[in-house]
Each structure stands twice: as structure tokens, then as C-alpha cells.
Amino acid sequence: MSEKGLIYFVSDVHLGAPALKNNRERELRFTQWLDEIKNDVAELYLLGDIFDFWYEYKKVAPRGFTRVLGRIADLTDRGIPVHFFTGNHDVWVFDYLAEETGVTVHHEEFITEIQGKKFFLAHGDGLDASDKGYLFLKKVFTNKTMQWLFSRLHPNFAFWLAHKWSASSRLSKSDIDDDFMVVKDGMYKFAADFLKTMPIDYFVMGHRHRMTKQQMDGKATFILLGDWISSFSYGVFDGKNFELKKYNGSID
Known part of the structure; x- marks a missing residue:
């Protein structure tokens, strides 16, 4: 990684979400943000739920997202x-x-x-021990047998089923975690417990919107990190300070 430039973090863009009506506008805004950071970015971390649904068959990948994939490939190139x-x-x-865009995938x-600071990075799902x-x-979703069985479904049906599931998700509801208190959250408690085993400077996650x-x-x-549904937010680290920012770029 270059010692010059900024480190960017973003999560929960949910491209193609069937529960949302402004997917085209959000994708254009996200690609505009990628265009604007390309001259000063030293490293980019996409911390989960960039796509609202993604499944790869051996010969079939989800339709769409070509603008975003092209920008990412340009960065890695x-x-x-x-x-x-x-x-x-x-x-x-x-x-x-x-293979197609050159990203490093983390499961x-x-x-x-990063520049002398220790980062714990994750989407955050599965870290809340109380969410049984x-x-x-x-x-179930990460079980190899279940993945193999899902891949036996025809892509048209498999994607329809997944989009139906997603359309009923919390993205379609306006009252998401209204009483959210970070110090009582299970992901925060995980981080607090983890600090007892290893020193960390920054825990950076998504998932909670x-x-x-x-x-x-x-x-x-x-x-x-927030999301790209209502806050259009991201994190940036300059080697000394970590800032949370909102992207205000508009689509003409």
C-alpha cells in the first residue's frame, strides 16, 4: 500500500435492492463517488452488502452493476x-x-x-452473540451443501426467490432500530470483549445502517459506517485521523 493517499471505507450500498425504488440513482451516485476518490485513494475497503443480493453460478453472474464493477476494476488495474x-x-x-475486477475477497x-494503526474490519453480521x-x-447460508443445493435451482427462479426474500427485509421498513444505542449493541459488546485479547485502534464495521x-x-x-440508502456515508483515514463523512454529490 502506498504511504501517500487516503484509505476509504464504505458499506451497505445495497445495489439492486427490490425494496427500494431509487436503485439507478443510488448506483450513479456511488459510481460518481468512486470517480471522485480515484485520484487520492491509496486503498479501498468495501465492508459488505455492496450488493443487495449476489450469487455466482459457474457460468452465470448477476445481471447489472456494470458501472460499479468497471470503476472497481479501473482502481485495481x-x-x-x-x-x-x-x-x-x-x-x-x-x-x-x-477474477474479473481484481478485488481481494474476505469472508x-x-x-x-494501516499506517501504524491496527484495524479490525468486518461487515459485522454474525458478531452479535444475542442474535440467535x-x-x-x-x-445455513454458508453451508457448502446448502450452497450446492441452491445452485441446482434455475437462475431465474433462484434470483426471484432471493429478491422476494430481500423485498420483505428491514430495508422496506422506515422504523429501523429507532431506539439504537451503540454501547448496548451486540457488535459493540463483541468489540469490547475482543479488546481483552488484543489491542485494536479502530473497529470498523457496517451492517447496522x-x-x-x-x-x-x-x-x-x-x-x-452508515449506509447508501439514507446517509450516503463513508469513512476516510489519513494516517492520523478517521473521519465519517456524507457524500453530497447530486445526480443531474
Whole structure:
């Protein structure tokens, strides 16, 4: 990684979400943001749920998203590392994105050092020990046998089924976590427990669709990146400070 430039983090874009009506506008805004950061980005972390649904057959990949995929490929072609973390909506990423766009795919949390600071990076799903229902579903979704059985479905039916599931998700509801308190959240509690085993400077996650920058015990900072549904937010690290920002670019 270059010592010059900025490190960018973004999550929960949910491209192609059937529960949302402005998918084209959001995709154009996201690609505009990618265009604007390309001259100062040293490394880009896509921390899950970039796509609202993704499944790769051996010979079939999801239709659409060509603008976004092209921008990502342009970054990696220029030698800029791009890290793609699978989320609960795009968990079924296998080798297509890595081969076609050059991203490094992470299926689990990732600990790395960036300009002298230690980062714990993850989408965040599955870290809340109290969410028993989702933990069971994640075991089903990541089970190799279940993935093989799903791949036996015709793509038309498989994608229809997945989009029906997604259309009933919390994205279609306007009252998402109105009483959210970060210090009581299961992901925050996970981070607090993890600090007992290893020092971390920054925990950076998505999943909750909330923008949060919370100081923890010691020098650790817990960060939730927000989303590209209502806040159009992202994180940026300059080697000394981590900032949460909102992208205000408009689509003419």
C-alpha cells in the first residue's frame, strides 16, 4: 500500500435492492463517488452488502452493476488494493469478482495494520452473540451443501426467490432500530470483549445502517459506517485521523 493517499471505507450500498425504488440513482451516485476518490485513494475497503443480493453460478453472474464493477476494476488495474467483504446480503461471492475486477475477497473479519494503526474490519453480521436467529441463518447460508443445493435451482427462479426474500427485509421498513444505542449493541459488546485479547485502534464495521464513532476503553474507537440508502456515508483515514463523512454529490 502506498504511504501517500487516503484509505476509504464504505458499506451497505445495497445495489439492486427490490425494496427500494431509487436503485439507478443510488448506483450513479456511488459510481460518481468512486470517480471522485480515484485520484487520492491509496486503498479501498468495501465492508459488505455492496450488493443487495449476489450469487455466482459457474457460468452465470448477476445481471447489472456494470458501472460499479468497471470503476472497481479501473482502481485495481492502477494498482490500488480493493478489499471486498461479504455481508449477509452478498454472502455468496466466490471467485468471479476476484477474477474479473481484481478485488481481494474476505469472508471473515480481517485484522490489518494501516499506517501504524491496527484495524479490525468486518461487515459485522454474525458478531452479535444475542442474535440467535441470524446466527442460525448464517450457518445455513454458508453451508457448502446448502450452497450446492441452491445452485441446482434455475437462475431465474433462484434470483426471484432471493429478491422476494430481500423485498420483505428491514430495508422496506422506515422504523429501523429507532431506539439504537451503540454501547448496548451486540457488535459493540463483541468489540469490547475482543479488546481483552488484543489491542485494536479502530473497529470498523457496517451492517447496522447507522453512523457511529464511539470512543472505547483505552485508545480504541468503534465505528459504524452508515449506509447508501439514507446517509450516503463513508469513512476516510489519513494516517492520523478517521473521519465519517456524507457524500453530497447530486445526480443531474
